[in-house]
Amino acid sequence: xxxxxxxxxxxxxxxxxxxxxxxxxxxxxxxxxxxxxxxxxxxxxxxxxxxxxxxxxxxxxxxxxxxxxxxxxxxxxxxxxxxxxxxxxxxxxxx
Amino acid sequence: xxxxxxxxxxxxxxxxxxxxxxxxxxxxxxxxxxxxxxxxxxxxxxxxxxxxxxxxxxxxxxxxxxxxxxxxxxxxxxxxxxxxxxxxxxxxxxxxxxxxxxxxxxxxxxxxxxxxxxxxxxxxxxxxxxxxxxxxxxxxxxxxxxxxxxxxxxxxxxxxxxxxxxxxxxxxxxxxxxxxxxxxxxxxxxxxxxxxxxxxxxxxxxxxxxxxxxxxxxxxxxxxxxxxxxxxxxxxxxxxxxxxxxxxxxxxxxxxxxxxxxxxxxxxxxxxxxxxxxxxxxxxxxxxxxxxxxxxxxxxxxxxxxxxxxxxxxxxxxxxx
Ligand SMILES: [Fe+2]
Ligand SMILES: [Fe+2]
Numbered sequence: 238x239x240x241x242x243x244x245x246x247x248x249x250x251x252x253x254x255x256x257x258x259x260x261x262x263x264x265x266x267x268x269x270x271x272x273x274x275x276x277x278x279x280x281x282x283x284x285x286x287x288x289x290x291x292x293x294x295x296x297x298x299x300x301x302x303x304x305x306x307x308x309x310x311x312x313x314x315x316x317x318x319x320x321x322x323x324x325x326x327x328x329x330x331x332x
Numbered sequence: 333x334x335x336x337x338x339x340x341x342x343x344x345x346x347x348x349x350x351x352x353x354x355x356x357x358x359x360x361x362x363x364x365x366x367x368x369x370x371x372x373x374x375x376x377x378x379x380x381x382x383x384x385x386x387x388x389x390x391x392x393x394x395x396x397x398x399x400x401x402x403x404x405x406x407x408x409x410x411x412x413x414x415x416x417x418x419x420x421x422x423x424x425x426x427x428x429x430x431x432x433x434x435x436x437x438x439x440x441x442x443x444x445x446x447x448x449x450x451x452x453x454x455x456x457x458x459x460x461x462x463x464x465x466x467x468x469x470x471x472x473x474x475x476x477x478x479x480x481x482x483x484x485x486x487x488x489x490x491x492x493x494x495x496x497x498x499x500x501x502x503x504x505x506x507x508x509x510x511x512x513x514x515x516x517x518x519x520x521x522x523x524x525x526x527x528x529x530x531x532x533x534x535x536x537x538x539x540x541x542x543x544x545x546x547x548x549x550x551x552x553x554x555x556x557x558x559x560x561x562x563x564x565x566x567x568x569x570x571x572x573x574x575x576x577x578x579x580x581x582x583x584x585x586x587x588x589x590x591x592x593x594x595x596x597x598x599x600x601x602x603x604x605x606x607x608x609x610x611x612x613x614x615x616x617x618x619x620x621x622x623x624x625x626x627x628x629x630x631x632x633x634x635x636x637x638x639x640x641x642x643x644x645x646x647x648x649x650x651x652x653x
Contacts, residue, residue: 266644
């Protein structure tokens with residue numbers, strides 16, 4: 238017995254022009270088989286026009302325990318949103 | 333098989349409280365989030381049993397692929413069984429996010445120490461059983477999985493969403509088989525009725541014991557792994573299925589079945605939980621056969637897995653050179 242094949246994360250692009258989304262994972266001995274397995278597992282009904290596979294070990298994720306302070310710099314800047322600014326009455330703006 | 337109980341107080345009470353507040357707010361728990369050890373263990377238990385059920389569930393139907401009555405039926409059954417393999421993989425993949433290896437789970441299945449749905453330990457005696465399984469077994473699975481698509485654990489819920497999209501085809505191909513047989517010759521209709529007679533009660537058992545008797549139900553509900561109890565789901569399935577049987581002229585094998593006009597529920601007779609306990613503890617008609625078939629398939633595939641590893645190693649060495 239040869240132990241377990243490495244784990245790959247699978248990202249599928251549902252249609253031309255849309256971004257790749259995480260679909261799940263597969264086990265495979267190499268990238269080529271990971272792509273084939275991902276196709277058979279996640280796209281049996283034409284759910285994708287493109288697939289990426291990435292070794293799971295290559296992914297670095299933000300830590301949920303530190304999500305508060307980590308994302309804080311983006312949470313306290315209302316002036317980054319258009320609603321922060323006043324527009325004179327009757328003036329049409331594009332939003 | 334009883335779960336070892338977690339010694340009380342091993343999780344930090346403040347963290348448990350924060351976790352339960354998240355559950356109460358309807359938030360989704362992701363693999364790297366803090367979770368009580370008991371929540372993690374319940375998920376591993378439930379998800380691995382679910383994944384095993386998908387895999388073992390291929391066997392009773394695989395039995396009929398080469399004997400399907402037409403090419404149309406054959407390609408449908410083949411595609412359905414292939415979907416079930418996919419379902420097993422989606423859920424194993426979700427379970428692995430909790431820090432267990434799929435290989436470890438499969439070893440438990442092959443060793444006979446893991447549970448899977450009791451329904452797959454019944455034999456598939458006639459072609460009509462392919463109809464009954466798609467209609468009733470996948471029908472029951474849809475009721476259960478639609479609820480699980482709202483599970484508090486993200487990877488489980490997402491696997492269920494994916495699965496639910498595929499299950500309607502399974503149910504409809506089964507119901508079509510039943511409807512066709514029921515509208516056929518007297519012998520064909522008798523075959524359909526016989527399949528319904530044999531699969532009806534085991535299908536009701538698929539939802540598990542009554543919540544009052546189910547050791548895990550309260551905890552699963554409290555943590556919103558499940559949103560509805562076993563009895564409520566079973567009732568929903570019965571209410572959906574009784575009119576479907578009537579529509580194709582088949583008879584549900586329950587003399588006590590009556591419509592409660594006030595609630596709109598179809599009241600059904602008592603379930604033989606003794607039979608359920610027998611089957612779940614390994615003494616159903618096909619338990620040994622199913623495990624033997626899985627073990628043989630796993631052993632027969634060993635050379636393919638080994639060859640793939642050898643090929644990958646050779647390729648890597650070549651491109652390094
Ligand atoms: Fe399934
Ligand atoms: Fe199914």
